[in-house]
Amino acid sequence: MERPEPMTDDSTRTTHFGFREVAEDQKAGMVHGVFTNVASKYDIMNDAMSMGIHRIWKDAMMDWLAPRNGQRLLDVAGGTGDIAFRFLKRAPQADVVVLDMTESMLEEGRKRAEAARLADRLEWVVGDAMALPFADDSFDVYTISFGIRNVTRIEDALREAFRVLRPGGRLMVLEFSQLPNPGLQKLYDLYSFNVIPRLGQVIANDRDSYQYLVESIRRFPDQETFAQMIREAGFENVKYRNLTMGVAVLHSGWKI
Numbered sequence: 598m599e600r601p602e603p604m605t606d607d608s609t610r611t612t613h614f615g616f617r618e619v620a621e622d623q624k625a626g627m628v629h630g631v632f633t634n635v636a637s638k639y640d641i642m643n644d645a646m647s648m649g650i651h652r653i654w655k656d657a658m659m660d661w662l663a664p665r666n667g668q669r670l671l672d673v674a675g676g677t678g679d680i681a682f683r684f685l686k687r688a689p690q691a692d693v694v695v696l697d698m699t700e701s702m703l704e705e706g707r708k709r710a711e712a713a714r715l716a717d718r719l720e721w722v723v724g725d726a727m728a729l730p731f732a733d734d735s736f737d738v739y740t741i742s743f744g745i746r747n748v749t750r751i752e753d754a755l756r757e758a759f760r761v762l763r764p765g766g767r768l769m770v771l772e773f774s775q776l777p778n779p780g781l782q783k784l785y786d787l788y789s790f791n792v793i794p795r796l797g798q799v800i801a802n803d804r805d806s807y808q809y810l811v812e813s814i815r816r817f818p819d820q821e822t823f824a825q826m827i828r829e830a831g832f833e834n835v836k837y838r839n840l841t842m843g844v845a846v847l848h849s850g851w852k853i
Contacts, residue, residue: 612749621749646793646807654845655742658771659683661838661847666690668737671761673726673754674744676702678719682711684740685718694736696724727753734763742771746817755830762852768832772823773814774839774846781842789814820846 610621644651658680664670664687672680676697684693697703703721706712712719724730726741726748739758748754758768776782789811797807818826820837823846827835832850839846 646796650841651743651845654771654840654847655679655683657838657840658740658742658769658847659687661849662738662740662767662769664688664691664738668692669735670694670738670740671696671729671731671736673729673739673741673758674698674747675740675742676706678706678709678712680740680742681706681719682709682715684738685711685715689718692718692720694720694722694731696722696726696729698723698725727757729757729761731761733760735761737763737766739766739768740770743773745770745772746813752826752830755827755832759831759852764852766852768827768848768850768852770823770827770848772817772846772848774817774823774843775819776843777839778842785844786815820848823848 612621647654662684664684666688668688668691670681670684670691670693672684672693672695674697675681675695676699678695681693681695685691695703695706700723703723707721722730726744727750739762741754741758745751745754755768762768776785793811794804794808798804801807817823820839820843824835824837827848827850830850831852833853835848835850837846837848
């Protein structure tokens with residue numbers, strides 16, 4: 598009689614938190630701590646780290662997404678509302694659910710002037726990207742912007758995205774990635790590791806959180822690898838577009 602394989606749980610499986618290996622069941626809490634710490638300065642730091650270019654990237658996301666009235670968007674890890682507000686600006690008769698694991702990030706989003714003006718079109722939900730609190734086939738569009746690299750099991754988040762999208766629905770991911778030119782990548786790394794944590798210290802009084810965020814960028818899969826992960830989750834017509842030479846990338850896929 599064969600002995601059964603020992604069961605594994607999240608406390609014995611490991612993942613990465615920046616350059617550190619941690620137990621899977623610890624990562625979500627650690628990421629939650631990072632974003633709780635930086636919530637009040639998150640938007641200011643985005644401008645400082647990218648010299649404002651993140652706004653151009655998000656506008657490029659909207660250009661490719663082409664929001665339409667009547668659509669229902671789920672914006673995951675959307676805390677401060679940047680993507681939600683852009684979507685509703687282009688499609689004012691759409692509906693948006695902003696989901697984030699960190700209540701303090703959602704609080705920052707709700708404080709913004711746009712949130713009050715668009716309140717009848719917006720819903721703010723605390724939730725986990727790997728276990729979305731929504732029924733199958735609930736949304737027309739799923740977006741996640743600079744958030745998927747912080748998820749403990751990216752494959753689970755992509756499968757959940759596929760589940761909650763309606764047939765014909767679209768996934769779009771905006772994330773930092775790898776520059777195809779090794780020399781430029783080296784220069785970018787020098788900037789990232791030497792400047793961004795110092796900005797975090799000066800602006801947010803939190804060097805460690807931004808050290809983690811830089812490390813998490815370097816651990817994230819390259820463009821082709823991540824595109825294949827999207828395909829394996831069930832999406833079709835998967836494509837990507839490099840932004841600023843690959844510093845950031847837009848990934849698109851469809852639930853057919």
